[in-house]
């Protein structure tokens with residue numbers, strides 16, 4: 001990485017560029033990604049986090065090529081995140097663990113231009129934080145302010161007020177305050193302040209997560225395939241017979257943290273959960289709470305792993321309808337705050353990274369939106385909301401039907417056309433998406449009558465954004481985006 005001084009973008013390259021004071025509420029994966037994108041775009045960033053950073057949960061997170069490519073574009077030190085490169089998917093039979101199907105991901109990089117990684121969330125969080133605040137790298141290091149609980153936002157005047165009485169002013173406010181804030185109305189902060197009313201209901205499926213240490217696997221002689229560089233599934237489909245196992249029973253097992261930890265997501269019908277607490281609780285649950293219902297029939301090798309697990313926590317799941325809007329005045333929402341989704345496409349964090357990437361591009365010195373933040377946020381919403389909403393809907397459908405899960409191998413042009421006609425999300429559209437091109441095409445369509453040097457007129461911009469039609473076509477099996485007035 002280069003030094004801060006030499007690598008700081010030259011704001012003078014676009015005479016309309018204005019350095020913004022950006023306040024990010026929430027220092028999770030989305031907020032930190034936004035901090036990196038904004039500092040690289042030449043802005044001054046403060047991240048306000050309600051707690052200290054010691055509580056990011058210990059579970060795996062998969063980062064597909066559409067997320068990884070931004071980490072690379074932002075010079076994030078990916079090896080520092082101790083990635084496991086995914087090489088295969090394995091489907092196992094619930095009761096015996098017998099392999100039903102195995103898919104190789106060996107050609108993933110060739111096909112999609114980047115890796116599909118498994119990270120441990122804490123490793124990913126730590127490296128993103130380091131990148132955001134480091135004195136090395138492009139732009140001015142972001143500042144982190146912990147123990148600041150956002151209480152209210154004035155989106156028109158750019159004012160954030162915290163529970164401790166501190167008030168700050170910013171040119172641009174980003175609500176990256178996560179999914180939990182969206183459920184309980186009394187906790188809804190930035191989302192509520194921009195008048196979004198969440199419509200969420202408890203999902204019929206819920207989740208427990210836990211980890212098994214590789215040293216314990218070796219010491220206790222548990223199955224070594226558990227730390228293969230693979231995602232391994234049990235269940236997820238209706239079991240045999242009329243009262244067979246429900247499709248909501250599913251296990252997802254992956255190694256992370258360089259293979260030192262094997263992480264489990266154990267899904268089951270919600271009515272079996274004993275734990276109805278919202279969000280993260282920090283008291284471990286007994287393994288008997290996970291081994292409920294049809295878990296009594298689970299593959300004994302898998303049960304042995306679960307019995308030797310640590311960090312066992314419930315993770316309640318909610319089905320969210322898309323929100324009506326993502327911004328008001330100079331305030332927007334991002335990540336789970338904007339598009340909370342079920343975990344079945346493994347895209348929540350990747351979509352938060354894409355949000356951050358879009359904001360970084362829109363407010364870069366390539367465009368003129370630093371002079372009209374609201375117009376830039378309107379474009380951000382136009383660019384990001386349709387795509388994130390498609391992923392959100394497909395994540396909910398994949399809970400009901402495993403065939404809705406995007407694959408990892410490219411579809412033939414014929415299959416991609418069929419899938420798109422059925423409204424299905426495809427791996428092609430996730431991994432071949434050209435965000436730079438999409439934004440450039442949209443800006444071109446918005447300002448086609450204006451000369452390069454003309455300053456934007458907000459009224460014209462907003463009116464045009466409302467009439468921009470995003471074209472989606474399939475060329476050579478991948479979805480192409482264009483924008484037309």
Ligand SMILES: Cc1cc2nc3c(=O)[nH]c(=O)nc-3n(C[C@H](O)[C@H](O)[C@H](O)COP(=O)(O)OP(=O)(O)OC[C@H]3O[C@@H](n4cnc5c(N)ncnc54)[C@H](O)[C@@H]3O)c2cc1C
Pocket residue numbers: 025026027028029030031032048049050051060061062063148149150151176177178179180181189207265315334335336337343346347348349350351352
């Ligand atoms: C079971 C499960 C498995 C998943 N697996 C994957 C996966 O494999 N791949 C993937 O891409 N995604 C996955 N996800 C989704 C992913 O974890 C989330 O989408 C992602 O973490 C969202 O990041 P965020 O920054 O928006 O929110 P968060 O990471 O929740 O961060 C929000 C931050 O805001 C802070 N905050 C909240 N309120 C306030 C306030 N009032 N003031 C100040 N700070 C505040 C919080 O303390 C927190 O630090 C999974 C999710 C689940 C439930």
